[in-house]
Amino acid sequence: MPTVLIVFFIMKILNAGISALIWNAYRHLSGVRMIATGFIIGAGASITGLLYKPGADFLTGMTGFTTAVLINAAQSTCINGAIIFLGQPSRKWLVPFCIIATAIYWPLLLYINPTDGALRAVAGAIITTIAHGAAVPVLWRQKGHWSWLRLTLLPYIFLHLSIQDGWALYRIGRSLAGMPDPTMFYPWMVIEAGLAHHLWFACFLAMLGSRLRVDVLQRNQELALEIDRRRHLEQQLAATLATEREINAEHQQLLDVLVHEIRTPLTGIDRATEMLEITLSPLPEAGEKRLASVRDGVRRVAALVDRIVTDKREPRSAPVVQDLEWTEVLRTVLGGLSHMDAENRVRALVSQPPLVFRADRDMIVAVLRNLVENALKYSPATEGVTITAAGGADEVRFQVIDRGIGIPEMERESVGRRFYRASNAQGRPGIGLGLFIVRRMLSQAGGTLRHGPGPANIGTTATVTLPQQ
Numbered sequence: 001m002p003t004v005l006i007v008f009f010i011m012k013i014l015n016a017g018i019s020a021l022i023w024n025a026y027r028h029l030s031g032v033r034m035i036a037t038g039f040i041i042g043a044g045a046s047i048t049g050l051l052y053k054p055g056a057d058f059l060t061g062m063t064g065f066t067t068a069v070l071i072n073a074a075q076s077t078c079i080n081g082a083i084i085f086l087g088q089p090s091r092k093w094l095v096p097f098c099i100i101a102t103a104i105y106w107p108l109l110l111y112i113n114p115t116d117g118a119l120r121a122v123a124g125a126i127i128t129t130i131a132h133g134a135a136v137p138v139l140w141r142q143k144g145h146w147s148w149l150r151l152t153l154l155p156y157i158f159l160h161l162s163i164q165d166g167w168a169l170y171r172i173g174r175s176l177a178g179m180p181d182p183t184m185f186y187p188w189m190v191i192e193a194g195l196a197h198h199l200w201f202a203c204f205l206a207m208l209g210s211r212l213r214v215d216v217l218q219r220n221q222e223l224a225l226e227i228d229r230r231r232h233l234e235q236q237l238a239a240t241l242a243t244e245r246e247i248n249a250e251h252q253q254l255l256d257v258l259v260h261e262i263r264t265p266l267t268g269i270d271r272a273t274e275m276l277e278i279t280l281s282p283l284p285e286a287g288e289k290r291l292a293s294v295r296d297g298v299r300r301v302a303a304l305v306d307r308i309v310t311d312k313r314e315p316r317s318a319p320v321v322q323d324l325e326w327t328e329v330l331r332t333v334l335g336g337l338s339h340m341d342a343e344n345r346v347r348a349l350v351s352q353p354p355l356v357f358r359a360d361r362d363m364i365v366a367v368l369r370n371l372v373e374n375a376l377k378y379s380p381a382t383e384g385v386t387i388t389a390a391g392g393a394d395e396v397r398f399q400v401i402d403r404g405i406g407i408p409e410m411e412r413e414s415v416g417r418r419f420y421r422a423s424n425a426q427g428r429p430g431i432g433l434g435l436f437i438v439r440r441m442l443s444q445a446g447g448t449l450r451h452g453p454g455p456a457n458i459g460t461t462a463t464v465t466l467p468q469q
Helices: 002-025 032-049 058-085 094-112 118-133 136-140 144-150 153-176 187-279 285-312 326-335 361-377 434-444
Strands: 321-325 346-349 356-360 385-391 395-401 448-453 460-467
Touching: 002 032, 032 058, 032 187, 058 094, 058 118, 058 187, 094 118, 118 153, 136 144, 136 153, 144 153, 144 187, 153 187, 187 285, 321 326, 321 361, 326 346, 326 361, 326 385, 356 361, 361 385, 361 395, 361 434, 361 460, 434 448
Parallel strands: 346 385
Antiparallel strands: 321 356, 385 395, 395 460, 448 460
16 A cells, blocks of 8 residues: 555656646646646645644644645646636636635634544535536536547546545444544545546646647648638739739830821921921011920920830840030030020039039930929929039939929829829829839939929929949
């Protein structure tokens, strides 16, 4: 018998150590920490049980008080944890009841009659019955993954309670027959309680393994659904991309047709107005204005066609970087905008000595012409436009400053996207392609374009920064 008790003692200590590891690994699962705590407390009860000395006096009997409290605390904690683990509401009253009831009945009944442990046995059996009785309906209703508990743990609970209650009644009968016994913890009772303890522990491990299998299966199902969803999205994306490619191809074909159909009559109109100016000279003032208006419209449409062609041209020719003089570039820019009276409306601040920088001439002329044209177009005829240039060894910076309608602050980063126009420019001619082309030209050259407010928050300041190569 001593050897068996030692084995049970060692097994309880091992169970406590395993429970501590489970606590640390699976603390996220509801009820696991409480069940593990119950087994650790049970190991503590086994250790304090070594100090118990059966005797027929109060002080000797109190050596089993701590053990009795820990036993009932351990079993109630395990049972409540199992109830929570099985998805049922916590019996919050269970653990406090078992601890407080034990703390009251043990010294009280020991004080009343220290020579007889029958009443303490009955009180202990009642507490054990109440604690296990809380788990019986929960185990009885289990189905699915936990249905095996009805055939394993539930029958043993009834057997355990029958033994505990039967032994308590037997003790009462012996006490009434004049054979009192102060002993509370008999070796065979310790073995029976130890078997119940280990069965609970085995079921706990099985329940944990079943839960983990369920979680893995559920996670696999979720992953399978996620994979199917993403595959479906991928197919939708592929279909969308195919549709977009088809639309882009149709768009390019349409642009090709438009460019071809528009350029020829534009050239004819321009040549016809030029011939009219020559053959009908001198013309009345009204006629000259009319012809100038026609040629101005032709130039605007031709410029739009050129922008579309430039935007769609692939591959692009390699830039030709060379030394450029600012005054010569400025004359070219303003000369191309003579129809907008750029020579009179644009004020250029030229540094001394004249600025010389390195860039692709066609690119920088196209960029500045577009910015100056926008500044003139969105400014009142009475307001001028200022253009400046400053450079150093690393970069050159150009600014086009106007006092026109400006760009709303929230839209400055969006201006320059393809076909995007500021909200306050919707009533003016244009399709939002010019600044898009400018930004792309500058990006290919390593430069940047930023828009900010003009002087005194009136108008716009367009700043071009270009690295020196």
